Amino acid sequence: xxxxxxxxxxxxxxxxxxxxxxxxxxxxxxxxxxxxxxxxxxxxxxxxxxxxxxxxxxxxxxxxxxxxxxxxxxxxxxxxxxxxxxxxxxxxxxxxxxxxxxxxxxxxxxxxxxxxxxxxxxxxxxxxxxxxxxxxxxxxxxxxxxxxxxxxxxxxxxxxxxxxxxxxxxxxxxxxxxxxxxxxxxxxxxxxxxxxxxxxxxxxxxxxxxxxxxxxxxxxxxxxxxxxxxxxxxxxxxxxxxxxxxxxxxxxxxxxxxxxxxxxxxxxxxx
DNA sequence: CCCGATTCCTGTAGGC
DNA sequence: TGCCTACAGGAATCGG
Numbered sequence: 001x002x003x004x005x006x007x008x009x010x011x012x013x014x015x016x017x018x019x020x021x022x023x024x025x026x027x028x029x030x031x032x033x034x035x036x037x038x039x040x041x042x043x044x045x046x047x048x049x050x051x052x053x054x055x056x057x058x059x060x061x062x063x064x065x066x067x068x069x070x071x072x073x074x075x076x077x078x079x080x081x082x083x084x085x086x087x088x089x090x091x092x093x094x095x096x097x098x099x100x101x102x103x104x105x106x107x108x109x110x111x112x113x114x115x116x117x118x119x120x121x122x123x124x125x126x127x128x129x130x131x132x133x134x135x136x137x138x139x140x141x142x143x144x145x146x147x148x149x150x151x152x153x154x155x156x157x158x159x160x161x162x163x164x165x166x167x168x169x170x171x172x173x174x175x176x177x178x179x180x181x182x183x184x185x186x187x188x189x190x191x192x193x194x195x196x197x198x199x200x201x202x203x204x205x206x207x208x209x210x211x212x213x214x215x216x217x218x219x220x221x222x223x224x225x226x227x228x229x230x231x232x233x234x235x236x237x238x239x240x241x242x243x244x245x246x247x248x249x250x251x252x253x254x255x256x257x258x259x260x261x262x263x264x265x266x267x268x269x270x271x
Numbered sequence: 272c273c274c275g276a277t278t279c280c281t282g283t284a285g286g287c
Numbered sequence: 288t289g290c291c292t293a294c295a296g297g298a299a300t301c302g303g
Binding site: 034074075076091108109110111112152153154158221259260 | 275276277279281282
């Protein structure tokens with residue numbers, strides 16, 4: 001499930017193959033993914049060069065000469081660069097043919113991902129204005145989390161997964177960061193001290209950076225721009241490890257549902 | 272306002 | 288072996 005490291009990995013991979021190249025043709029293979037795909041702009045982007053590709057939150061932003069494309073990978077989405085002779089796969093929903101004799105394909109079995117087109121920077125910014133701070137930004141610190149969380153009864157795990165608070169942290173990295181910070185995921189966000197938030201902020205940044213270095217986490221579906229998996233799943237400490245021994249104390253890892261999502265923690269190491 | 276529940280979707284795993 | 292059900296979850300939306 002693409003969180004910040006997987007989206008970052010995808011963007012870095014795409015830059016090499018796509019930036020500076022011109023879109024020769026664009027097409028959809030279905031009307032709907034997460035949102036309806038609007039055919040009206042398909043012809044409009046043909047002939048435009050992709051100037052650059054960046055990440056904001058879990059979003060992939062493509063700056064074209066005139067317009068913007070905004071992709072969200074959802075749960076099972078991926079963007080991969082194909083050779084001209086590579087067969088289209090089941091669940092490939094969108095493709096862009098490039099003048100570099102490559103095809104960029106959006107693949108998404110569960111179709112929680114989306115693609116939106118924006119005619120100008122202002123409408124793009126408007127649509128992502130509600131997003132919170134970037135976790136790797138210096139301004140994301142203990143003070144920020146502590147101040148925002150006062151009087152909140154919401155579980156601290158749900159709090160740090162709220163994209164209006166801090167972006168890019170999904171279920172996997174929230175579980176892992178809370179484990180290293182020694183904080184129980186179900187603890188009320190408003191009851192976490194500033195010094196514990198300091199530890200949590202440090203661990204969030206650390207776990208995200210390490211996951212980026214390993215090319216992200218591939219549980220089932222994630223593949224990068226070259227259709228290769230990530231390797232961070234090999235070093236997950238608690239996520240998906242219910243019943244297994246905690247790597248720090250050997251006690252059994254537990255799972256609890258928070259906000260409908262499975263949350264893994266060590267009852268001994270996390271208080 | 273706050274926050275939990277529900278909804279979208281398909282592949283896979285586990286039970287019988 | 289095969290059928291059925293439960294589960295995975297990002298995030299918008301709904302409702303208490």
